[in-house]
Amino acid sequence: MAPAASTRWSPTPEQLMILEEMYRGGVRTPNATQIQQITTHLSFYGKIEGKNVFYWFQNHKARERQKLRRKLSKQLQQQQQQLFHRHQMQQNNHLVHFFDSSVSPGLSFYSPNTGFLPQLVGILDQDGQTKVMNYTWNKVDVPEKGGMMDKSMMSMYGSDWLMMMDVSPPLSPCCKRPPPKTLELFPVSASNLKEECKLQEAPTQQNPCSV
Amino acid sequence: MAPAASTRWSPTPEQLMILEEMYRGGVRTPNATQIQQITTHLSFYGKIEGKNVFYWFQNHKARERQKLRRKLSKQLQQQQQQLFHRHQMQQNNHLVHFFDSSVSPGLSFYSPNTGFLPQLVGILDQDGQTKVMNYTWNKVDVPEKGGMMDKSMMSMYGSDWLMMMDVSPPLSPCCKRPPPKTLELFPVSASNLKEECKLQEAPTQQNPCSV
DNA sequence: GCAAATTAATGATTTATTCAAG
DNA sequence: CTTGAATAAATCATTAATTTGC
Numbered sequence: 490m491a492p493a494a495s496t497r498w499s500p501t502p503e504q505l506m507i508l509e510e511m512y513r514g515g516v517r518t519p520n521a522t523q524i525q526q527i528t529t530h531l532s533f534y535g536k537i538e539g540k541n542v543f544y545w546f547q548n549h550k551a552r553e554r555q556k557l558r559r560k561l562s563k564q565l566q567q568q569q570q571q572l573f574h575r576h577q578m579q580q581n582n583h584l585v586h587f588f589d590s591s592v593s594p595g596l597s598f599y600s601p602n603t604g605f606l607p608q609l610v611g612i613l614d615q616d617g618q619t620k621v622m623n624y625t626w627n628k629v630d631v632p633e634k635g636g637m638m639d640k641s642m643m644s645m646y647g648s649d650w651l652m653m654m655d656v657s658p659p660l661s662p663c664c665k666r667p668p669p670k671t672l673e674l675f676p677v678s679a680s681n682l683k684e685e686c687k688l689q690e691a692p693t694q695q696n697p698c699s700v
Numbered sequence: 701m702a703p704a705a706s707t708r709w710s711p712t713p714e715q716l717m718i719l720e721e722m723y724r725g726g727v728r729t730p731n732a733t734q735i736q737q738i739t740t741h742l743s744f745y746g747k748i749e750g751k752n753v754f755y756w757f758q759n760h761k762a763r764e765r766q767k768l769r770r771k772l773s774k775q776l777q778q779q780q781q782q783l784f785h786r787h788q789m790q791q792n793n794h795l796v797h798f799f800d801s802s803v804s805p806g807l808s809f810y811s812p813n814t815g816f817l818p819q820l821v822g823i824l825d826q827d828g829q830t831k832v833m834n835y836t837w838n839k840v841d842v843p844e845k846g847g848m849m850d851k852s853m854m855s856m857y858g859s860d861w862l863m864m865m866d867v868s869p870p871l872s873p874c875c876k877r878p879p880p881k882t883l884e885l886f887p888v889s890a891s892n893l894k895e896e897c898k899l900q901e902a903p904t905q906q907n908p909c910s911v
Numbered sequence: 912g913c914a915a916a917t918t919a920a921t922g923a924t925t926t927a928t929t930c931a932a933g
Numbered sequence: 934c935t936t937g938a939a940t941a942a943a944t945c946a947t948t949a950a951t952t953t954g955c
Contacts, residue, residue: 497922544922561717
């Protein structure tokens with residue numbers, strides 16, 4: 490009956506040791522050349538092929554990540570709950586910390602020299618319409634009409650804005666802050682958080698500021 | 701004088717994790733409202749301002765791109781050099797495993813079913829020439845008659861593989877002890893790989909099979 | 912002790928994402 | 934918008950640990 494050779498590679502202790510040491514040393518995704526070298530080196534300790542080395546790093550990396558994530562996730566959850574409590578308690582002055590206006594009363598927290606944006610923020614081009622959202626770090630709720638931001642950046646924000654879903658009330662005239670209260674913070678993150686965080690079955694994140 | 705407090709925001713692990721998760725979840729350029737919400741949320745974990753969130757996404761996005769670009773660039777360079785090298789050296793017989801023809805006669809790298817590529821491997825366009833190399837992990841040296849592993853087929857990851865081929869002598873018949881002797885190379889571990897490829901520089905990877 | 916039975920690890924494949932070039 | 938290139942995540946599958954009954 491055929492060789493019945495084992496169907497899969499099984500690292501010898503020496504090989505494993507070396508691989509782990511490399512990993513510890515920083516090797517994560519060796520390229521082909523490196524894999525080849527590693528393979529050559531390890532073959533001294535036993536049968537091995539390049540793909541084994543490749544897979545080993547892939548798997549090891551992934552599993553380390555996974556391990557870490559699980560750990561973090563767990564502790565994060567604990568903290569979130571803790572904080573949630575705290576949050577409920579002091580549900581009053583949430584929004585206060587938004588840029589302490591004490592820093593730059595007017596706006597522009599950036600030096601004029603750098604030529605960087607001061608306070609505006611978004612632009613959305615869609616359906617031929619261009620919406621420009623104005624936002625200043627200082628005070629969220631002061632629309633700040635003056636149109637000083639004519640060009641500057643914004644350019645880089647292409648389609649990404651699409652996903653912004655305008656959670657916020659579309660530029661109401663003197664709009665104010667949407668979330669009167671109860672904010673269910675965290676409507677932003679998309680669908681990730683699979684696995685690991687399955688624990689809490691996030692109810693449904695939707696329409697945040699129902700206003 | 702004054703507070704002398706640290707001059708810049710430094711994310712706490714929780715904040716960072718959340719931000720990264722959002723990023724993975726698709727958030728790239730949050731709008732003002734989103735930033736506001738994120739900030740509020742993150743402020744539970746430590747001091748933070750809207751601008752920090754804004755900048756974080758800006759930077760993260762940019763750096764991810766940059767990282768990728770650098771990586772690609774580097775890889776490409778190495779590959780090209782490698783291949784070029786190999787090509788020159790082994791005009792001989794090393795190339796045995798070059799295209800098994802048994803798999804996909806023509807070329808069409810896609811397996812009809814999975815829609816994934818089977819075992820082909822590399823393609824290099826240089827000097828106006830395009831080479832396509834085929835390589836499969838399944839036994840490099842033994843064509844593998846009986847086939848328990850006719851399906852599987854490595855769907856290996858692209859470009860990395862193309863240099864895997866024949867770096868080593870096609871493995872001796874049975875006990876492949878590839879002692880090319882001396883070849884103690886081992887530049888892989890630790891240190892390097894630490895990024896910063898200083899492109900344009902990669903003079904020569906110590907050529908592996910200098911033989 | 913020592914295998915069959917069961918479970919935990921982990922090697923190998925497949926599927927989903929991601930960025931960005933076309 | 935589509936697609937190429939590369940990967941990381943998810944999943945499948947087999948091997949090694951271990952538990953268990955004798």
